[in-house]
Amino acid sequence: xxxxxxxxxxxxxxxxxxxxxxxxxxxxxxxxxxxxxxxxxxxxxxxxxxxxxxxxxxxxxxxxxxxxxxxxxxxxxxxxxxxxxxxxxxxxxxxxxxxxxxxxxxxxxxxxxxxxxxxxxxxxxxxxxxxxxxxxxxxxxxxxxxxxxxxxxxxxxxxxxxxxxxxxxxxxxxxxxxxxxxxxxxxxxxxxxxxxxxxxxxxxxxxxxxxxxxxxxxxx
Amino acid sequence: xxxxxxxxxxxxxxxxxxxxxxxxxxxxxxxxxxxxxxxxxxxxxxxxxxxxxxxxxxxxxxxxxxxxxxxxxxxxxxxxxxxxxxxxxxxxxxxxxxxxxxxxxxxxxxxxxxxxxxxxxxxxxxxxxxxxxxxxxxxxxxxxxxxxxxxxxxxxxxxxxxxxxxxxxxxxxxxxxxxxxxxxxxxxxxxxxxxxxxxxxxxxxxxxxxxxxxxxxxxxxxxxxxxxxxxxxxxxxxxxxxxxxxxxxxxxxxxxxxxxxxxxxxxxxxxxxxxxxxxxxxxxxxxxxxxxxxxxxxxxxxxxxxxxxxxxxxxxxxxxxxxxxxxxxxxxxxxxxxxxxxxxxxxxxxxxxxxxxxxxxxxxxxxxxxx
Numbered sequence: 001x002x003x004x005x006x007x008x009x010x011x012x013x014x015x016x017x018x019x020x021x022x023x024x025x026x027x028x029x030x031x032x033x034x035x036x037x038x039x040x041x042x043x044x045x046x047x048x049x050x051x052x053x054x055x056x057x058x059x060x061x062x063x064x065x066x067x068x069x070x071x072x073x074x075x076x077x078x079x080x081x082x083x084x085x086x087x088x089x090x091x092x093x094x095x096x097x098x099x100x101x102x103x104x105x106x107x108x109x110x111x112x113x114x115x116x117x118x119x120x121x122x123x124x125x126x127x128x129x130x131x132x133x134x135x136x137x138x139x140x141x142x143x144x145x146x147x148x149x150x151x152x153x154x155x156x157x158x159x160x161x162x163x164x165x166x167x168x169x170x171x172x173x174x175x176x177x178x179x180x181x182x183x184x185x186x187x188x189x190x191x192x193x194x195x196x197x198x199x200x201x202x203x204x205x206x207x208x209x210x211x212x213x214x215x216x217x218x219x220x
Numbered sequence: 221x222x223x224x225x226x227x228x229x230x231x232x233x234x235x236x237x238x239x240x241x242x243x244x245x246x247x248x249x250x251x252x253x254x255x256x257x258x259x260x261x262x263x264x265x266x267x268x269x270x271x272x273x274x275x276x277x278x279x280x281x282x283x284x285x286x287x288x289x290x291x292x293x294x295x296x297x298x299x300x301x302x303x304x305x306x307x308x309x310x311x312x313x314x315x316x317x318x319x320x321x322x323x324x325x326x327x328x329x330x331x332x333x334x335x336x337x338x339x340x341x342x343x344x345x346x347x348x349x350x351x352x353x354x355x356x357x358x359x360x361x362x363x364x365x366x367x368x369x370x371x372x373x374x375x376x377x378x379x380x381x382x383x384x385x386x387x388x389x390x391x392x393x394x395x396x397x398x399x400x401x402x403x404x405x406x407x408x409x410x411x412x413x414x415x416x417x418x419x420x421x422x423x424x425x426x427x428x429x430x431x432x433x434x435x436x437x438x439x440x441x442x443x444x445x446x447x448x449x450x451x452x453x454x455x456x457x458x459x460x461x462x463x464x465x466x467x468x469x470x471x472x473x474x475x476x477x478x479x480x481x482x483x484x485x486x487x488x489x490x491x492x493x494x495x496x497x498x499x500x501x502x503x504x505x506x507x508x509x510x511x512x513x514x515x516x517x518x519x520x521x522x523x524x525x526x527x528x529x530x531x532x533x534x535x536x537x538x539x540x541x542x543x544x545x546x547x548x549x550x551x552x553x554x555x556x557x558x559x560x561x562x563x564x565x566x567x568x569x570x571x572x573x574x575x576x577x578x579x580x581x582x583x584x585x586x587x588x589x590x591x
Contacts, residue, residue: 003446005527008497009543012533016542021553028557029564036565094471095540098490102541103550112471172446173457174497174526177539 004175011181019185020103026192027200034204039212047217050210057210057220058203074133078126085123086159089116093162113166120163127156151194158183233436234273247272254433257426257505258442258452268437275436279338280345281331281374282316285367286360286394286403287348291385292318294422311432314342317362328363335377343435344378346371346406349387349394353409355402371409380414380441381406384428386524389417389447396530407448416441417448419500421524426505427453447527449499458495458521461503464488474518482518492536494523 064076090096094110101107110116131152134140161180163169170176190196198205213220237247251268255261260268284292296319313319314334315327322330334342350367351359357366375381383406386392394403407415418428431450434442442450459465467473467487474482474491482488489496495503498521506513515521520536523529533543 003527005497005532009528009532013543016546017544017549020546021549024550024553025557025560028554029561032558032561033565036562037568094473094489095538098538099540099542102537103547105547110471113469115471168457168460172497172499173459177497 004172004178008174008178008181011178011185015185016181019188023188023191027197030192030197031200031204034201039208042215044216046215048214050212050214053214053220054207054209054211057213058206060220061206061209074129078129078133082123082126082130085119085126086155088119089123089159089162092116117163117166120159120166123159124156124163127152127159131156147194150190151196154183154187154190154196158187233275233277234269236277254430254437257430257501258434258450259455260452268433271437272433277312278379278436279334279342280311280313281334281342281378282313282319282345282347283367283370283374284317285346285348285350285371285388286401287385287387288393289318290422291347291388292316295425295428311343314338325363331374335374339377341379342377343432344374344381345384346381346388347384349391349403349405350409351401352404355404359401368409371406375410375413378413380416380435381410382416382418382428382431383407383448384418385423386419386421386526386529389419389449390527392421393530396528414441415448416444416450419447419449419454419525420502421522421529423525424453424501424505424507427501445499449525453501453505454499454525456499458498458500458503458515459493462487462495462515463503464515478518488515488518488520490538491520492534492538493520494526494529494532494535494539495521496539498523498526500525 069076088111091100091108092111093116094113097107097110134144134148134152158180161176161183165173165176165180168176170179187196191199210220234244234247238244242250248265248269251265251272252262255265255268312334315331317327320327320330348360348367350371351357353368357368360367362370383389387394387403388406391399391403391405391408394401395405405417407417416431418431420427427450430453431442434440434450442452445451445454447454459468462468464485464487467485468489472481472486474486474488476482477491482491487493493515495515502513502521503515506516522535523532526532533541
């Protein structure tokens with residue numbers, strides 16, 4: 001029997017286990033590989049410490065320098081907007097917190113649903129804007145790869161399906177929720193093997209950058 | 221002059237209601253309530269009244285298979301006497317294990333006679349699931365006849381089949397994993413007759429009377445959803461009609477049973493409420509003559525009107541939480557991944573060290589000489 005409830009139970013059960021397994025396996029392997037490999041040995045004499053500049057860069061690189069903002073204000077503003085929206089929706093929607101608690105045992109207060117709903121709507125609009133910009137900007141269009149479009153599609157579908165499910169625009173609800181969970185599972189499976197990995201590696205990369213500057217005595 | 225009393229079977233419903241002391245006003249109120257709960261326009265009320273007045277008692281055969289009698293309890297223990305109860309009195313309930321006085325062969329004879337006399341016209345109500353055609357029929361028999369044989373024989377002459385309760389509608393508890401009796405639903409077996417599913421464990425009493433009223437009024441079954449449930453009652457989710465819904469929207473949730481939040485009417489989502497994925501009329505019709513309903517009593521919705529609700533994860537686990545041991549998979553796969561990543565990286569480092577060991581340093585002078 002294949003009906004919406006069966007579909008929901010499939011996504012909440014075996015498919016979720018599969019997605020979590022692939023995600024954890026891939027992501028742990030990649031992060032451990034990065035950490036254990038470390039950097040190429042540097043035989044030069046250190047002119048400064050590494051830790052503080054590294055940590056400082058993790059923070060300072062989050063804000064674009066004035067030059068970058070002047071050259072590409074759209075990238076900075078819209079990029080910030082949808083990244084923040086995605087994080088708020090992911091981490092502060094009560095059902096998501098319940099899910100994370102069941103997986104990791106960690107829990108924190110959530111935001112009221114209308115707030116998350118509004119943030120999700122803004123995120124969706126911002127995501128559409130990024131796609132339009134990518135397609136209309138001459139340079140961006142040239143440097144965009146199929147992987148970029150794949151990643152955009154996965155993120156967009158994930159947010160869109162959640163919005164549709166919360167607002168009960170697709171009926172019956174088990175189908176809507178099942179579709180959203182399925183999108184999240186595809187996202188999790190693909191995450192360790194595409195540029196989505198940056199969710200976990202972005203701060204490691206920034207730290208290495210800052211540490212490298214610090215060692216060379218350059219301002220990070 | 222002799223007054224001939226009408227045959228009870230030939231009397232109209234309104235006439236019989238008057239005999240039971242129900243006023244014309246009370247009858248019209250029932251018609252209005254029926255129109256309202258079936259989402260029909262008020263203009264239909266006179267039509268419903270006229271149709272019900274003319275309606276003759278349909279013969280109803282009620283088959284109980286693998287069930288707990290909760291569905292019958294629900295219907296009969298609705299407060300008495302109501303017009304709905306009288307409606308039930310006024311159908312000709314020709315066979316019902318629990319309610320009929322006859323027993324043994326006399327009971328079975330009543331069923332067979334009703335089937336013969338009303339062939340093609342009677343309503344067949346089923347509660348409980350039954351072992352499917354491939355299962356051992358011995359798991360559930362009545363008078364030595366397997367549930368499957370009895371159902372198929374009764375379905376042949378039925379005008380329509382109403383599956384009452386989640387067991388009859390979707391398999392329910394008997395069909396829960398690992399389904400030892402090979403239980404199936406009525407819908408799985410009956411393909412050539414209209415089937416209405418009135419799901420719920422047990423179903424709301426007004427829903428079954430509403431379906432009967434619709435059948436009496438229009439001579440056909442109501443509009444159904446994809447699970448063959450009457451849309452008028454199953455068209456909206458519990459969540460959509462829940463009086464605690466504003467607290468869900470505000471992000472105010474009860475954390476434990478009967479805490480201050482739960483008493484203040486806060487949402488029960490975190491206590492495992494399945495209201496968002498459950499379609500039923502509890503929130504609007506309530507139970508015990510409109511006294512209350514589970515969520516009002518502080519208990520989360522179990523989702524009992526939906527297929528496979530016994531297998532849909534813990535009753536007290538939030539809807540967004542996976543049903544399997546996902547955190548175990550996460551931990552195990554993470555550990556394996558970490559080891560694999562470390563091994564690969566360590567090997568790479570080892571190779572780099574080997575390369576470094578056989579490195580042949582070259583000075584600038586040596587290079588210049590070579591060039």
